[in-house]
Amino acid sequence: RAQETNSKTTKSQLTEVRPNLSEPTQVSVGIYLVDFDKFDEQNESFKLDGYLFLTWKDQRLAFQANQNNLGSKTYKPGEIWLPDVHFANVELKREKAYTQIKVNPDGTVNYKERFKGTFKSEMDVRRFPFDRQKLKLVLESPLNDTEQVIFNVDKSKTGRSSEAFLTGWKIGEQNAVAEITKSEVENIEENQYIYEIDLFRDSDSYFWNIIVPLLLIIAVSFTVFWSRSFESNTVISFSSLLSAIAFNIVIAEELPKVAYLTFINGFILISYLVICLAIIQIVIKHYLNAEKKEDISMKMDRICRWLFPTSFGISNLILILIFLI
Amino acid sequence: RAQETNSKTTKSQLTEVRPNLSEPTQVSVGIYLVDFDKFDEQNESFKLDGYLFLTWKDQRLAFQANQNNLGSKTYKPGEIWLPDVHFANVELKREKAYTQIKVNPDGTVNYKERFKGTFKSEMDVRRFPFDRQKLKLVLESPLNDTEQVIFNVDKSKTGRSSEAFLTGWKIGEQNAVAEITKSEVENIEENQYIYEIDLFRDSDSYFWNIIVPLLLIIAVSFTVFWSRSFESNTVISFSSLLSAIAFNIVIAEELPKVAYLTFINGFILISYLVICLAIIQIVIKHYLNAEKKEDISMKMDRICRWLFPTSFGISNLILILIFLI
Amino acid sequence: RAQETNSKTTKSQLTEVRPNLSEPTQVSVGIYLVDFDKFDEQNESFKLDGYLFLTWKDQRLAFQANQNNLGSKTYKPGEIWLPDVHFANVELKREKAYTQIKVNPDGTVNYKERFKGTFKSEMDVRRFPFDRQKLKLVLESPLNDTEQVIFNVDKSKTGRSSEAFLTGWKIGEQNAVAEITKSEVENIEENQYIYEIDLFRDSDSYFWNIIVPLLLIIAVSFTVFWSRSFESNTVISFSSLLSAIAFNIVIAEELPKVAYLTFINGFILISYLVICLAIIQIVIKHYLNAEKKEDISMKMDRICRWLFPTSFGISNLILILIFLI
Amino acid sequence: RAQETNSKTTKSQLTEVRPNLSEPTQVSVGIYLVDFDKFDEQNESFKLDGYLFLTWKDQRLAFQANQNNLGSKTYKPGEIWLPDVHFANVELKREKAYTQIKVNPDGTVNYKERFKGTFKSEMDVRRFPFDRQKLKLVLESPLNDTEQVIFNVDKSKTGRSSEAFLTGWKIGEQNAVAEITKSEVENIEENQYIYEIDLFRDSDSYFWNIIVPLLLIIAVSFTVFWSRSFESNTVISFSSLLSAIAFNIVIAEELPKVAYLTFINGFILISYLVICLAIIQIVIKHYLNAEKKEDISMKMDRICRWLFPTSFGISNLILILIFLI
Amino acid sequence: RAQETNSKTTKSQLTEVRPNLSEPTQVSVGIYLVDFDKFDEQNESFKLDGYLFLTWKDQRLAFQANQNNLGSKTYKPGEIWLPDVHFANVELKREKAYTQIKVNPDGTVNYKERFKGTFKSEMDVRRFPFDRQKLKLVLESPLNDTEQVIFNVDKSKTGRSSEAFLTGWKIGEQNAVAEITKSEVENIEENQYIYEIDLFRDSDSYFWNIIVPLLLIIAVSFTVFWSRSFESNTVISFSSLLSAIAFNIVIAEELPKVAYLTFINGFILISYLVICLAIIQIVIKHYLNAEKKEDISMKMDRICRWLFPTSFGISNLILILIFLI
Incomplete structure (x- = not known):
């Protein structure tokens, strides 16, 4: 019975406690745009469908690779610790179509999520119909604690599908940066990953x-x-x-x-x-x-x-x- | 087993019973406007995205700060007692994107919530297109019991984001007051926190x-x-x-x-x-x-x-x- | 263990069995209109936001008042028996923002609910723009059993907020009646509480x-x-x-x-x-x-x-x- | 413990196993139209609000009537076996406002459900504005197994409310048939209950x-x-x-x-x-x-x-x- | 108790582990179009209502046919292992009206699902009103692991209802292919089943x-x-x-x-x-x-x-x- 309790604690610790508390967890972030769904100039918002990739190391999950587990183990959300990230400029919440978590033998966790959300982004159509827009996705950690999670840009997983289209627009280059900014709301520092994509209106x-x-x-x-x-x-x-x-x-x-x-x-x-x-x-x-x-x-x-x-x-x-x- | 039961009771008391029943709990309220989503003159309503901050003291949660807990403990909704507040003029309910509860060593509870809702507010567009509107958010405690919870205005957390915009309007000053009013519906007194924000229509x-x-x-x-x-x-x-x-x-x-x-x-x-x-x-x-x-x-x-x-x-x-x- | 089972049964009886089965329960009904949200002449429907008050006596819940319970006890839905009422002319279901149940020492149960729903009501706009409409809310008990629940009109809690408005209409008097009618669908009698409110179109x-x-x-x-x-x-x-x-x-x-x-x-x-x-x-x-x-x-x-x-x-x-x- | 298991099995059998497996269950079906909510000629669909009545015999539920149970026992969905019916032409699923199950002493189960759904029905408006439409509700059993459930038309519970209206249409006669047809999709026979209602456009x-x-x-x-x-x-x-x-x-x-x-x-x-x-x-x-x-x-x-x-x-x-x- | 644990493990294995891990599972896929609900040229999307059929073999579920089980056993989702498929071009997720799982005595699993979803598909209306469109449904396995699940086209269950209609369009032939492609997002191979249907605009x-x-x-x-x-x-x-x-x-x-x-x-x-x-x-x-x-x-x-x-x-x-x- 003691063992059971112990195992329970371990499990709870595995899901609720960050790996290696002594230093912040480095999380590589990648956003891959699949498609645009809607573009609303009046409300200055757009609907977007994409993949969110997070990669970090959790030594506690390292294992001995063998024939059964095919080089990686699969977990479900709730079974292991996940960095608690959210989009700062999304309307309410992003919706998740599905998530997929794979852990490599060395403890590297690969989190992949198909998401969709309505994002607010300042737009200026004064030059209409000859305008261009810069759309932004801002990912934050709600713990607002730079000591805990540090975002890095995962270039290999930041991109956009060649089939992505937004009727009436030419899609330009995307760009991603990770930065630490001072919060406007509270006297704290925030960790941000910003994904930007350029749009050029098709004025023909x-x-x-x-x-x-x-x-x-x-x-x-x-x-x-x-x-x-x-x-x-x-x-x-x-x-x-x-x-x-x-x-x-x-x-x-x-x-x-x-x-x-x-x-x-x-x-x-x-x-x-x-x-x-x-x-x-x-x-x-x-x-x-x-x-x-x-x-x-x-x-x-x-x-x-x-x-x-x-x-x-x-x-x-x-x-x-x-x-x- | 007795102990278990006891601990259960304690836990239930922690979540369901107000701290220090002998006197009303002082709750500092702050509302921080992130953005407007919609503005409907016909239905006299607006959609708003913001933070709700509540701060109060729960002596039962005080703890000894040490290196592990980093100066504050984190709780989830349901684990501790929360003042039951709601907006009087929201359509149905506010939606919560996420909530975050941190307790300081002295037992001060910091509740932060990102919310979104459609609010009803009387609007007069007789002067259109040269009109201005005063939008209101009215926060109440559904227990309607001034002896239990007293709202105070938390000036440091009442404000608006510099990036908030409402297309077609200039956003003016915000203001917040806490007052005790007589309910129209029942013969009881109500505790209200009112957040007001001025809007000036861009008539150009x-x-x-x-x-x-x-x-x-x-x-x-x-x-x-x-x-x-x-x-x-x-x-x-x-x-x-x-x-x-x-x-x-x-x-x-x-x-x-x-x-x-x-x-x-x-x-x-x-x-x-x-x-x-x-x-x-x-x-x-x-x-x-x-x-x-x-x-x-x-x-x-x-x-x-x-x-x-x-x-x-x-x-x-x-x-x-x-x-x- | 036997006791436990017994207590469970009691609890289940408290929530599922009507108090005093030998005679029908008298339920005082009050509807208080907070606001209109939408008015649709084409579908002959309107959206309404209001309070529903139900008051009845459950002798089993009577208790000795003392300093701790402040003259009333608070329950949650599911903890005690509630009359199962619904609106006959609502679209699908009413939505509940929150409910509040208070029991007085003598066993009087005060049920208060903030609700919102889309209601169907016959409208005749032949006289447009000089028409008036009579909107109806019809509350029924789905048990369809007049022996069980009898509705009474609670005049003190039937009313409307002075801040209720419907753009383009002057709101007139409200009226409420409780009556027993024969069901059109099945060969049974139904218990109805009807709340009516007059609207006069602002034709200026x-x-x-x-x-x-x-x-x-x-x-x-x-x-x-x-x-x-x-x-x-x-x-x-x-x-x-x-x-x-x-x-x-x-x-x-x-x-x-x-x-x-x-x-x-x-x-x-x-x-x-x-x-x-x-x-x-x-x-x-x-x-x-x-x-x-x-x-x-x-x-x-x-x-x-x-x-x-x-x-x-x-x-x-x-x-x-x-x-x- | 054995008994407990046994009782569990019985309960599970009661809810999951059809009564009298040796012959198909005769289910009397009645649909009672309460109101139309929407009528969309472009998508050839209509929204409908009504009652669904199902009546069948489950000998296992027969009981001795006495003063306590008032001639009928009430069950909740999940407590007894229910025929698994659905509408073939509904968009996704019907929504249920509430359901009510009553069992008579002889084991006759009366299932009543208030439902709402968007139904697809072929419409031909070539004769507009002098057209008439025949709207259809098609009820099927997803088990697709005519040996298990046989639909009968319950004439006494098939009808429409005298208050049902659809703005711009005169509502004609309703009609219901039960038939066994060959499925288009798979090589199986299907059991269908079809409720039809005539609409005549008000061309004035x-x-x-x-x-x-x-x-x-x-x-x-x-x-x-x-x-x-x-x-x-x-x-x-x-x-x-x-x-x-x-x-x-x-x-x-x-x-x-x-x-x-x-x-x-x-x-x-x-x-x-x-x-x-x-x-x-x-x-x-x-x-x-x-x-x-x-x-x-x-x-x-x-x-x-x-x-x-x-x-x-x-x-x-x-x-x-x-x-x- | 050991046996119980064992049975639990077996059950968990039955639902979570793929049958016959040594080789990929062959899944026959069929999509049967019931109806179109919406067609949006601006967002290049369409809403579709259909059946998804999956057939594979799970030897572990084979059983001895007798009179009781009528030649097939019925399971619910969660009780057995199911291939985890999703549509690559659906908006967020498909909605499931109901699912039905039948296992034949030889272990062949027949999965049938009524689904509805909004699908994105590139459309070119340059030739309007003389254009034709090719709509696509792309089914993928999110495990992205061709070693695990291989899609086959099930011709007998790929089709469309003769009652399917899309106002303003003539529906042409449907076609289905299964192929293995390289993922654009990650460096992996993907298994796809593509269902295509031709639409010819009714230009009269x-x-x-x-x-x-x-x-x-x-x-x-x-x-x-x-x-x-x-x-x-x-x-x-x-x-x-x-x-x-x-x-x-x-x-x-x-x-x-x-x-x-x-x-x-x-x-x-x-x-x-x-x-x-x-x-x-x-x-x-x-x-x-x-x-x-x-x-x-x-x-x-x-x-x-x-x-x-x-x-x-x-x-x-x-x-x-x-x-x-």
Whole structure:
């Protein structure tokens, strides 16, 4: 009975007590991205599916390799001590599809976990649709005790699947660092492993589906400078304005729902403005004609034929300077 | 065996019985906001991610510090007595990502919890898009027994992360108070800790995306006062009306879906009204011309050229007075 | 060992057997509404957050009050017998945030539960936006055995929080009754506690956001009766029609998504009809003019100037009579 | 100890072994529909809330009735053997709100369960909005062994609540059959209980909200055959086309989102076509007038005045023949 | 007591140790598709409901058939060893509705499971609405150890229900292969069973609901080449442009929300372009007429009457060549 108690204690110690208490445990961390599930610019979050690899040494688990155990022993969570890690920027908790723990004869523990979670990461879509984003996964140890667990980057297991895709984005390079930072919340030091991945928005479809049609509408609105019929001109310019607004309805779903101005908002605003100015020009022309000042109105037309396209181009250049450079 | 039973009782007492029953337990409460997840004006709720800190003294857990326990002992929920607190305004329950309990040698218990929940808080968006909101988290003890647990504000652990953001809002100051109030439901006194945080809506994008385009449409609709062609005037004013309505479709998604009038509703209504009045003006002008009273119609135009913009401006000033001041 | 078994039996009896089997247990029921979370006219359901109070007498739990137990003992669910109640019209099950059971020295059990659930309740929005709804919570005992549990209304604990709100509605009076009805499903009698609460829709915002703009559009479409230009009249009346339809797009989200006609549907249909009739009138005028019957067309205009507004008003009065009275 | 083991075995046999192994157990099945929660034409599924009644005889549970047990004994799931039934067309699993098992003195077991589930059922909305649907619940025994459980229809417990409603549908008759079919998946026979309920779409609101406004738009587009002004005619016919398209936006949400043509799609397509043909007619008229063939254009108008409405009517009759008969 | 321990060990061995450790276990895999639940082009995922069949031999479970066990014994998960398989491309985990394990007298284990899951599968909708997709289910063993479990295709149990449907798609042939591949993540070999099913989009409704109405709008916009009235021409061509845009709003919901160009995007873009070119043509015509070059403008009209339709046709042919062939 004493032995039983003893064995129980041993077992409890094996699962609850860190190996080699006299020095911190070195844990090699690897994150391997399998796929993105969702990308939400409004809430600045993304859903990710991946593998988490942890490797450390627990001398107590070392064993003599033989034919039966095939060079490694398999354990279940709860049977041995595991470093208690969690993502700092995950929404609530990561979900685990499955975990797998293998111990080599020398006591090296290989922990592999397939996880999924919604992660919060600051995103800036001001340059939309020409923006890039840097997504972050921050792994922490909730014990907040640098003396106990030290993260190292396991380069061989940090990466991403070649089949990972995020519709509308080109996936760039991933990068991982391990660092010790001061906690904002409490007066303690924290151990962090940060996995970063670059995303480049695929702007082609936005160019053809949003910018080109708007340019076509602007172009046809400029035909008023070649027409001398006031009735037709009002139809042309107001229909252009209506077309631009109606087209804005079409594309409303594709624009990011953020509460700050983006490049594309600026472009649409300039489009509205230039069409409204063309409307004011045709009324002035009409007014001049009514006042028998046809020569001035003709001159005005000739100037506007190049003034409007030029101004529109310059405004957009300024917009590009402000937002994109 | 007797001893075993005894130890069991002791353990049960440790977890179920409050320390020092003769006087209420003083619990220092701290809430630290990590991030906002969602903000719903229609249901007047918000999702929040944060830390809850509770600190109290349990003399029974005091111990002799030595090299092994590193100055503090760690417990799991269920192993010791915990004050039973909950949020009064949370939807159902808060979700706990993880909890961490550390006891100092003097018996001070430090409870830390990462939580997430959807909280209900009265919101008034009548001033939209120039509104500010005061969000509340109300922590209560369900035992409703002020003799048992007294909340204190733990200022050092009340705060918010510098990385917390809520897209479309500037986050202001947080504030926390502990108070004893009379329950509305039952004839008992309740112990409350209230954490408040101010939010200021970022109105810039609403100004440029909603108000400026509508002002442009109003402006071009006023060109009818300089034109004498009835055919063109009908096109101008009706296209302006259609543009305003179509533009309203574009922005419908950005307006708060509340069932009361907001500042922006008033602004849109005035826009519709002013365009409709311009339509009536052009028909009267046309009618006068048909009746050979061109001089009156000319005079009318001259008056309207300043009357309409002025009236529009004054109406909006009144609107601002009613809604914003 | 025998004693142990005995004590076990007692405990099991305490939790599974109703007190005083010879007569039905009188259970006082109180429901206290904390807040509404959602209101869905399409599925005729609402989400509600509240307290459920049950009070009954269990002589077996009576005890001698002393200083230690503070006048009441606290139990957990599963430790004593509880009446097995559920909501008949809840979707699946109510969720319980927490429960609290206190027993007074005389054996009176006070059960308090914070619950949340989605409830189905017949709603009729035919009078939208001038409708009122009566929401129901029906509590039943699944044992369906009136001999066992009798519900009484506990007036002191039936109520609603002054902070309860449902955006877009004024909350009226609540009412509770307990009754015994015959089950529709099986040939048995059922014991029901019904909590009802009145809701009055806040129709102000619908009036200003939907009805006033439509009236403006109708008004400007009537200007065709003062204009003799066929070209302008086609523009006026068709733009009015388009504006009404476009405006219908703006408000589509605010209208209840039910598959029967509501007052507002009727109002919109009459608006379309009156504009289409105005279109037919202008073509008849044009045809008469082409046939050199200008005097008849002039007369027609003079008649329509009062006929159209009057007919529109009368149609709406009939609509009000049908739907609202 | 032997006895204990024996009792254990008995208990385990009671719960795991079917009564009277020598012949199949006759199970009377009744399904009672309480309410519909959701109806999804796109995924061809519906959510349903109801009671499942199972009745069979287990001689082993027969007992001597006396005053204490009130004529029936109550059991919990897991305490006795239950036929293992499930719905073949449910999404994943049904959810159980509560279950209730009563055994009569003769051993008759009455199993009652309140369940909810999302069921897949083939739907054909080609005749929309004049369609009817037959919804199916298919109950199977996963043991797939007709020798073990035989389903019978329990007519007295098959039905639906008079308060069941599905917004937008009239609920017709329900019907239940029990049959033995060959499994598609494996080479075995299956025992099925099929509950069917008829639904008839309430087409009134679709008639008034969709078809009547479209007919009004078609009607006003036909006024071009009475007008000789090309300018006005272009406005009339194109505004009609735009109105029809804009109206299509209004109603887009109400149409079923299926990927095949429905009656209403055909009706909208014919509407577009007839307006486009009218546009072509006015341009031909204009061209003839320019070529000084006014008499032909006049004749054309006179023919079109009855040709267009007639063709439109005939097209719709053909559509009705194809889709509805 | 020793025997008890022994039996326990045996049981644990039965559930945790693979039968016949000396050679890999041959597992026959069959997947039988019951139904699709959802199909998401944006996230490139689909929800699927099906049966998973696994068959292998476990000599330890062989038994003597007699009348009682009906030729097979039934086990529950946890009672015997099961190959640990999972889907590599499922979101998190598959959900299991129920599982059924039958062992034949010779030790052949028949595992049957009804499962549901959301699967990620690369989709290419560039050819929309004339695209086809190949959906994949990839089953793996998480032990990643080809020495342990070898997958074989069980043709007799690989298939799909004749009642499986996916609204908007024709379901083609399914196919299954078992293969050994090198893992991307770790330096190990993996055992995969891949089930593929072809889907062909039902493009009829897209043809009639999207392409035909757009062709009608293009057709009526070409009437400007037969009209010499500038005022009418501006109305015709701009209304066509507005109609095309408004129609785009109607169909926006039906188009796949992907961030790359599809065939239908190209078709819509060409439609906009051709209408805008027609607008430019009418302004040039008007300008020529104002410059008294009516003969050139007449000639231009005659050329455009066949040039525009031809160019439109050729552009679409090129589009078809790029996207569809």
